[in-house]
Amino acid sequence: MNLHTKKYLASLCLTVIFSISGLVNVSFAGEFEELESCYHCHGEDGASTEPEIPSIGGLSAPYIIDTMLTYRNDERPCQETEFPVGPRKGEKTDMCVTARDLSEAQTEEIAEHLAKEPFVRAKQDFDPEKAKPGKIVHNRLCKKCHEDAGASPDDDAGILAGQWMPYMEQQMEEYLTGKRPMPKKMKIKMDKLDKTDTENLIHYYGSFQ
Numbered sequence: 001m002n003l004h005t006k007k008y009l010a011s012l013c014l015t016v017i018f019s020i021s022g023l024v025n026v027s028f029a030g031e032f033e034e035l036e037s038c039y040h041c042h043g044e045d046g047a048s049t050e051p052e053i054p055s056i057g058g059l060s061a062p063y064i065i066d067t068m069l070t071y072r073n074d075e076r077p078c079q080e081t082e083f084p085v086g087p088r089k090g091e092k093t094d095m096c097v098t099a100r101d102l103s104e105a106q107t108e109e110i111a112e113h114l115a116k117e118p119f120v121r122a123k124q125d126f127d128p129e130k131a132k133p134g135k136i137v138h139n140r141l142c143k144k145c146h147e148d149a150g151a152s153p154d155d156d157a158g159i160l161a162g163q164w165m166p167y168m169e170q171q172m173e174e175y176l177t178g179k180r181p182m183p184k185k186m187k188i189k190m191d192k193l194d195k196t197d198t199e200n201l202i203h204y205y206g207s208f209q
Contacts (some may be wrong), residue, residue, distance in 0.1 A: 002085045034106055035113060037098075041085030047120035050084050051166040058119025060153040064111035067158075071099035079170070119153070121162025126206040134204025137197050141189040150205055161208035167204045 001115075038056070042048050048059025056064065070076045078096035083089050102110070138149065150160030160168070174180035175190055176198070182190065192199075 034110055036086070037088075038110060038114075040083050041081065041093075042070075043120075045117045045120075046114045047117075048122070048164060051122070051124070051164045052170070054163060054167045055120055055159075057114050057117030058153060059114060059159055060156045061108070061111040061115040062197065063115060063153070063156045063158055064082065064109055065107055066156075068095075068099045068102070068107050068111070071095040072084065077174055085208060099142065115153070119159050119162065121209050122164045122206070123209055124206055126165065126203045128203075128207065130200045130203035131207040132200075134200035134202070134207075135198075137193070137201050138204055141192060142201070145186070149208065151208065160205040163205060165206040167201050168205060172198045175202075 021096055038046065041050075041053055043050070043053075044055050046059075048055040071078060074096055077082070078094035080094045083093065099107070107148050107153050135149075138146070142150070145155060145157050146160055147155050148161070153159055171180065175182055175195075
C-alpha cells in the first residue's frame with residue numbers, strides 16, 4: 001500500500017468517525033431537549049416537586065409508552081397545567097397536546113431514559129390511622145396487579161407507593177366517576193371500594209417516603 005493510499009484511507013476513516021459522532025450528538029441533543037421539557041413539569045429526572053403533578057422517573061418504559069398512547073388518542077382526561085419552571089413557566093399545556101407533539105420514536109426514547117431513573121418518593125403528610133386500613137384494602141384488592149405495595153415498576157402498572165397524594169386523589173376521582181377508563185378486571189375491584197376505602201388507600205401509598 002503506497003503512502004497516497006494510506007493517507008486517503010486515514011482521511012476516510014476520520015470522515016466516517018466525525019459523521020457518526022455528529023449524528024449521535026444530533027440525536028442526543030433532540031432527546032435532551034424533549035426531556036428538558038418533561039422535567040420542567042415533572043421535575044428533574046422525573047422527580048416531581050408539585051403535588052398535583054406525578055413523578056414519572058423510574059416508571060417502566062412500557063407503562064410510560066402506553067400512557068402516552070392513551071393521551072395521544074384522547075382516551076383519558078387531560079388536565080390543563082402550567083409549567084412550574086423553565087423557559088415556558090406559567091404557560092399552560094396538557095398531556096394530550098404533549099403526547100401528540102412527540103413522535104413514536106421520541107416517546108420510546110424518553111420512556112427508556114425515564115425508566116432508568118430512580119423513583120423518588122414524595123415527602124408529604126399522611127394519616128397513619130388511615131394508612132393502616134389502607135394496607136388491608138391494598139392486600140385484599142390491589143396487590144395482584146400492584147406488587148410490593150405498589151412499589152414495583154415491573155408489573156407495568158405504574159408506581160403508587162410514594163406517589164403524590166393529591167395526584168392520586170384526582171386519578172381516583174376520575175376512575176370512580178368514569179372519566180378515566182380502566183381495564184375490566186380493575187373496575188371489578190374499584191366497584192368494591194367506598195369513599196373511605198379510597199381515602200385510606202391513598203394515605204397508605206402516601207406513607208411510603
